[in-house]
Amino acid sequence: MKQKTRKQLKWTGIIFVSLVILVLIVGAIFLNQATYQAMDEAQYLGDDKTVIKVDSGYLIEPDEVKANFVFYQGGLVETESYLPFVKALSEQGIRVFLPEFPLNLAILNTDQFQTLYDEYPSDLPWWIGGHSLGGASAAIFLSEDPQNIAGLLLLGAYPSDSSDLSEANVSVISMHAENDEIMNKEAYERTQSLLPEDTHFVEIEGGNHSQFGHYGFQTGDGVSTISREQQQAEVIATLVNALSN
Structure with a gap:
């Protein structure tokens, strides 16, 4: 038995x-x-000599650096989808880190910023940001450990209810697209009180959720009436202007 x-x-x-x-x-x-795959033009940038593959993802370092920026990808979007955006950003004198995340979900490792901050020391300002779930993940890290961060960039994103940044001593830029049908607009409006009073809110006319990256059209999104390049150029101009001030 x-x-x-x-x-x-x-x-x-x-x-x-x-x-x-x-x-x-x-x-x-x-x-x-x-998972949304990167478009061909984004994939090709992985072979660009200015795009450095490191253990944690990608690093793009300009000749003259005036700031550092760590960007968290959107949820279930391939990391390389954001290479065109961050490469264009680096051409404005910003050292950009595009980390890779488990299962393409930044929420699974929100403190990736700290790893990069420790591995690549710099006395220049450090910003963190992200698209969609990546932006929410960046806000989570900032709410828990704000001491080394000068600013936050949210693209089609908003903080979770547990990420209260209203008293945070950082610059915050919150950008959304007019035709974004992916982002929860009610939650976007409701959580604005969780951001600092001087947060710079920007609506990109004619843009949509998908065009913050290079991964094609996201199912359920609105139709954009501007180009992907124009939408991302508006983001870069807004961020560079904030860094200059």
């Missing part, structure tokens, strides 16, 4: 482990299929 019980337990354990492995495999396949 005891021998039979041991065999039953053994097979129960084998079946349980097999089911766990199966669930993980199916989950990984689902997440891979659900």
Whole structure:
């Protein structure tokens, strides 16, 4: 009887482990299929000599640096989708870090900023920012550890209810697109009270959620009436102006 019980337990354990492995495999396949892939022009930038692949992701360092910026990707969007944006930003004298995250979800490692801050010391200002879920993840880190951060850039994003930044001594830029149908507009309006009073709110006329990156059209988004390049140029101009002031 005891021998039979041991065999039953053994097979129960084998079946349980097999089911766990199966669930993980199916989950990984689902997440891979659900992830938005970078457009060709973004993928090609991975071979650009100015784009440096580092252990934590990508680093783009201009000849003359006037600030540092760590950018968190949108949820389930391939990291490389933001290479054109951050490369254009680096051409304005900003050293940009584009970290990679587990499963393309910045929420799984919100303190990636601290890792980069420690690995690449600089006395110049440090900003953090992100698109969509990446922006919310950046706000989470800022709310928990604001001491080394000079500013926050939110693109089609807003802080979670637990990320109260209203008293934070940082510059905040919150940019959304007029035709963004992905971002929850009610939550965007409601959480504005969680940001500092002097937050700079900007609406990009004609833009949409998808065009903050280079990953094609996101299902459910509104139609943009401006180019991807124009939308991202407005973001860069706004950020550079804030850094200059």
